[in-house]
Amino acid sequence: DTAVSQTPKYLVTQMGNDKSIKCEQNLGHDTMYWYKQDSKKFLKIMFSYNNKELIINETVPNRFSPKSPDKAHLNLHINSLELGDSAVYFCASSSLSGTGTNEQYFGPGTRLTVT
Amino acid sequence: SQQGEEDPQALSIQEGENATMNCSYKTSINNLQWYRQNSGRGLVHLILIRSNEREKHSGRLRVTLDTSKKSSSLLITASRAADTASYFCATALSGYSTLTFGKGTMLLVSP
Numbered sequence: 001d002t003a004v005s006q007t008p009k010y011l012v013t014q015m016g017n018d019k020s021i022k023c024e025q026n027l028g029h030d031t032m033y034w035y036k037q038d039s040k041k042f043l044k045i046m047f048s049y050n051n052k053e054l055i056i057n058e059t060v061p062n063r064f065s066p067k068s069p070d071k072a073h074l075n076l077h078i079n080s081l082e083l084g085d086s087a088v089y090f091c092a093s094s095s096l097s098g099t100g101t102n103e104q105y106f107g108p109g110t111r112l113t114v115t
Numbered sequence: 116s117q118q119g120e121e122d123p124q125a126l127s128i129q130e131g132e133n134a135t136m137n138c139s140y141k142t143s144i145n146n147l148q149w150y151r152q153n154s155g156r157g158l159v160h161l162i163l164i165r166s167n168e169r170e171k172h173s174g175r176l177r178v179t180l181d182t183s184k185k186s187s188s189l190l191i192t193a194s195r196a197a198d199t200a201s202y203f204c205a206t207a208l209s210g211y212s213t214l215t216f217g218k219g220t221m222l223l224v225s226p
Contacts (some may be wrong), residue, residue: 004157033213041201043216056213090157098209101117101146101165104214106157 003027006091012113013081021076021110023091030056032074033104034066043090048075050096064108080115088112094103121220128211129225134191139184145209148182149189152219155203161189161202191196194224197210 003046025032033056034046045064048056063079074091076103076104091107122137138147148166149177150158162188164171164180171178177190201221205214 040218041219043203045213045215049214092158101163101210102207102212103148103160103163104158104159105160106150108156108157 004091004105006089006110008109008110009108010113012115014115015081017081018077018079019030019081019112020078021089021112023076023107025072025091025093025105025107027093027095027105029093029095030103031094031096031102032068032071032072033075033092034076034094037088037090037109039087047074047076048083049074074097078112081112083114086112086114092106097100121202121217122218124218124222125219125223127223127225128194130194130196132224134194134196134222134224136189136204136222137188137200138189138217140187140206141205142208144206144209145212147178147187148205148207148214149176149178149187150203150205150216152184152203154200158203168180191222194222196224196226198222199224 007022022025023039031050037043046060049068052068065077088111090109090111092104094102094104149159149161151166162173180187187209187217201219203216203219205216
């Protein structure tokens with residue numbers, strides 16, 4: 001069974017469109033994250049949710065809006081897509097209330113290409 | 116600013132050889148973690164070392180941490196072609212904070 005899953009795996013869309021990426025984890029974790037990995041493989045945290053509440057919101061354009069309907073899901077909605085949004089987006093989860101470490105489990109990624 | 120910096124950026128070795136990757140960071144940390152990313156896949160957690168630990172082993176992996184030098188190394192012994200991947204270090208300021216990732220070391224192991 002997949003621990004952290006994301007859909008879709010690939011997303012090709014035109015500038016100006018609005019799109020969503022979905023993430024689900026079945027690990028019972030209390031914290032979920034969105035990362036952006038650029039073409040040089042640099043991985044940058046975008047958002048962090050703990051028990052459905054936003055706890056970290058790094059410097060990200062407000063065109064990006066995360067939504068957590070429950071602890072197992074964290075979706076990412078992007079409005080008015082721009083060329084610079086092209087990247088691989090990773091969802092991850094961890095159990096901060098468990099071991100007290102932030103070991104993270106990653107999804108397979110969504111490769112977003114904006115044309 | 117970016118916390119972790121891996122060195123080298125790329126490493127090419129033969130199967131059976133050992134691979135060593137280094138990570139330097141800037142501020143005090145609670146723990147440091149190493150992750151592996153195979154091409155086109157998500158990151159996989161390999162090992163975590165806490166700030167009060169100096170060395171840790173997991174199978175063919177050996178991680179060291181020198182907090183005085185703010186550096187860590189990951190040693191993969193007897194490498195295999197399947198070890199070909201990018202390796203990232205990630206630092207945490209506390210056990211509950213987010214992780215800051217370095218740019219990674221790309222390891223190529225040739226048969």
